[in-house]
Amino acid sequence: MQAQWERLRLWAERRLPALTEHRRREVLPIELHRRRIYIMPTGFGLAFTLLLLVMLVGSLNYSNNAALLLTCLLGAATSISMLVAFRSLNGLRIRGVRGGHATAGEPIDVTFDFEAKHLRQALRLDIAQLVHAFDVEGRADVTVSLPTEYRGWLSVPRLRIWTTWPMGLFRAWSWVNPQYAVLVWPRPEISGPGPTLPFEDNRRQRLHFGEDLASLRDYRNGDSIRHVAWKASARHENLLVKDYEQPVAQQEWRLDWRHLQGLDHEARIARLARWLGEALAQGRQWSLWLPNEVIGIGNGPSHYTRCMSALALLP
């Protein structure tokens, strides 16, 4: 009995993937086809069918052929609207999903990339208790916001694509369970101390010493003797000084996991996340040292993204 039930369930999952509570993730792109599109009359559709039946019996009873003809016409239009509802889902493709960035607690944007050969109107997407209406002709992006709670991978939940096009008499729907997860960054702590700055000034200078030179210029009073380019000066009448492209205006931050002892795991992550945000906002350079990974010096949004993602993925 149990085995039979299991077999039936497996068969249903295979044949009717969108009707059963299909837990299996689907690889993108996903195309909606007849095996996974379901169609049922809406409540209004049922009521209207009842009304049509009343009109049918009435016109037959009164042998009113004109009314019968028009009742048949409405009935036929109703059945065609069912096919139209099916057709507006059939062949619809989800080409891909793109995730945005958000820290835990903020809604995260997820964009679905739809494709359809002919125009599909009045489609709707149910995800996370929200309904989004959209049209697809050719390609269309639908962006939805998902609530987030924890850092780490957030799987895109099962979503329902449905329509009651064209007359609201039938609802065609298909469940879709795309294999896609978005990375939710950790939530930074609200406030706390700044990072300790372990580097001395001279170390910073030395750090830059090996870098390429931008240009040489004449020696001016007050220039450090270290900056004199001796070899080049030998071939000139004046002393030449190495000129660095941009003197570093601010100190680099070395954001180190190990320096945050005494805090619990998540609090450490939250503090590092806050520092990362501050570093980005102040335009600093920073490096991030995690127990399993070291991300070298860098700055800018892409560096920030890399660091935040690494934080999000910490165990």
Place this chain on the structure above:
Amino acid sequence: MTGWWKAKHPVHERITERSFDLLSLTTAFVLAVHAGHVPIWLTLVFCGALILRWWQRRYRPGSVPGWLKVPMLAMLVGAVVLDYGNLFGREPGSALAAGLLVLKLSETEAPRDARVAAAFACFLLMAALLFGQGMLATSVVALGLLPALTTWRSLEPTQASPSLPRQLAPALGLLAASLPLALTAFVLVPRLSSPLWGTNGPSSAKTGLSDHMSPSDFNELLVDDTAAMRVSFDGTPPPQGQRYFRAFVMWDYDGRDWNRSEQLEGTQIPVEATRTIRYRISLEPTHQRVLPVLDVPLDAPPQSQARTDGEIFADKPVDEVREYELRSALNYRFEPSLDPVTRLRALQLPDGFDPRTRALAGQWRQRYGHDNVAIIQAALAMFHDGGFSYTLLPAPLGRNAVDDFLFNTREGFCEHYASGFTVLMRAAGIPTRVVTGFQGGFWNQMGQYLLVRNADAHAWSEVWLEGRGWVRVDPTAAIRPQRITQGAAGAAGNQLPWYQSGLLESMRNHWDIVNRWWNQSVIGFDALRQRGLLTPFGIREADVSLLTKLLVIAMTVFGAAGLAWALWRRPEGDPALAALRSLERKLAHAGVARRRSEGPQHYLRRAARSLPGQRAELESLMRCYIELRYATAEPSTESLRSFRLAIRNFHPRRVV
């Protein structure tokens, strides 16, 4: 499946202005189609309320306050009761429903309300057809479905508001697409041979044949285009000139009215028939007991009784469609021996009426002696050559009605002629009686039945001749033979009012063909004709189970076609490659098959070498293909089309 039945729309969602416009338009259609029977002041009130509400929603947005609803409803009910004295029945019901629809609009803000209102409007549009199902009314109702369907469409999300005609067009397309399915269903849905519940109501007041006849009685009847009965014959139908359907036989004349005789006894029809015909009549409700029959019936159908003059009366009034089957004589001697009482009855004339008519009859009797046939011919000749005309609107007649008719007005229709002729004959001493019933009818070739309308009502005479019995004489045929060959409308000829004359008349006549087609093929398509539907395929009687089977089969076929349409997808494939494959087939036929190892460029070069006569062509094709394939990511449709055309026009010439 959570939230399956939950409303997906927030409760406060309001419909767009355009949706409300469409709904108002639908309601306007409803009011228009019901304007014919709803009192004019009520229609005006409804229209006013509709316009007011439309204006209010557009320029002073906000819903109508709830406390107004109850008084408005009470006023509506009050108005209907005031006008009709009743709330139930067809007319008050439809007036009330139209008012309810207008009231519904006053509270329509949410999509759900709009949907329900549009569905209710559809129902009301249909209900209007109960009051008349002419082609014009039906077309208007069908037109009214467009804004209703479009209302539903406009309630779907992401709908823009194009111009009104452009917005209505898809609904028209939808209706057009549903037409084949609708027509099939219409033809095959089994009709009820008797209604499930009573359908009489105001229709019982309809005019019909009556059991007495006075001048201008038929006036209304002769323009009543509704069906009276439908007759199907076993074998060939009798010719037009023999399609006389007897209803009442009038014996007693009081100078003004003709009446049936209640004093006839006996239920046997004394007829000697040499040729008979069997037929079936489907009689529309008349609310009378008389059953019209063809000419002289041989016996009465079940649940009815015959009388010696050939009248047949049902045991109960005909309140529903009644079908009966019987036999009638085509060649007969009807009551060859007349008993003296009956003879006297057939000669009775009131004293002190119509002296000139009696004098004329006396002259004829003197001139022709005992030759009754010659007297009859003299009378018919008088009608034919004496300046008589056929008209549906004759001048009124004085006290001596027959004198007036024969010597003064000389115009009238079948009643006048039958009455005048009968009085003449009786005055000349020939037993004569008036018969009323129907004559003619429309032979429906497709349904193989004769449709007899109320307008085909007719009156003629029967004279009794020694040795031949009662013989039918139709004096109307003498004055206007078209009455017999073309029916009442044909006979009316130039008697039509001014607006039916000339060009207008010819247009009306042409239009009438459409009307008749509509009457025949849509309105007249009833249970009887439906049964005859399959006669061309050798099935005489298509009964309900057969029709149901056919209906199911047809629906399955349509369903399959619809599914095929829904599932059909444009073939994906690569059109350039497909074109190349066809070129390869052509070349292979000419002896240059593509080798597995060859690319298209190499292959076509080789082909150009082996077909030197077409070298330039092949090389151009090759360049074209390479360009289509590799020059752009997505080749333009024009270049693709020209490439395919070039390949279609390429015919390799085999080298010898």
